[in-house]
Structures are given as structure tokens and as C-alpha cells.
Amino acid sequence: MSRQPLPKDYDFQASIPLWRLEGIQISREFIFKDFKEAFAFMTLCAQYAEEIDHHPDWSNSWNKVVVHLSTHSAKALTELDIQMAKAMDAIALQVLT
Numbered sequence: 001m002s003r004q005p006l007p008k009d010y011d012f013q014a015s016i017p018l019w020r021l022e023g024i025q026i027s028r029e030f031i032f033k034d035f036k037e038a039f040a041f042m043t044l045c046a047q048y049a050e051e052i053d054h055h056p057d058w059s060n061s062w063n064k065v066v067v068h069l070s071t072h073s074a075k076a077l078t079e080l081d082i083q084m085a086k087a088m089d090a091i092a093l094q095v096l097t
């Protein structure tokens, strides 16, 4: 996966419909049943982030995880952000009971 900026006409709505485009970052709020479930999600995401060497900016408050993704080195959105967003969507589905 590339750390090159995404093309200007990239279709975010088609690719990651649950994420909001906010300038050079994409954001999504995940709501879980409780803290235990939210933290299970974060643990799995953290493992994946290490594997692909691409890390979310995020915060957690009990059952809520707010995520912002951007490629800091490129100061832009790249394919790595899309890859991470899709993985987080899939992990959330896996963790939600």
C-alpha cells in the first residue's frame, strides 16, 4: 500500500461510506456495548496498526471510540488510511455482539 496522496477525485463515499471526510483526515465514531468491548476493538486495531505501520489518532470514553486517520508523513490522505479505515470497520463488526 502506498503513502502517496490519494487522487483528487477519489470516491470516499463509495469506498468508506461510514467515514466523514474532514480536510486531510477521515473520521468515524464507533459505539460499543461497554468499555470492555470498546477496548477489545482498540486492542485488535492496535495490533493491525503495528502490522502495517500505520497508526490511528483516537480517543476513548467508556463505550465510545473516536478515530481520525491521516498519513502524517504525507500530510495527506493515502491508501494506507483507506486500508486502516476498512480494517477498523471489519474489526468493529467482529467485536460488536
Ligand SMILES: C[C@H](O)[C@H](O)[C@H]1CNC2=NC(N)=NC(=O)C2=N1
Pocket: 053, 054, 055, 056, 057, 069, 070, 071, 072, 073, 074
Ligand atoms: C517511522 C514510522 O514508520 C512512521 O512514523 C509511521 C508510523 N505510523 C504512522 N501513522 C500514521 N497515521 N501516519 C504516518 O505517517 C505514520 N508513520
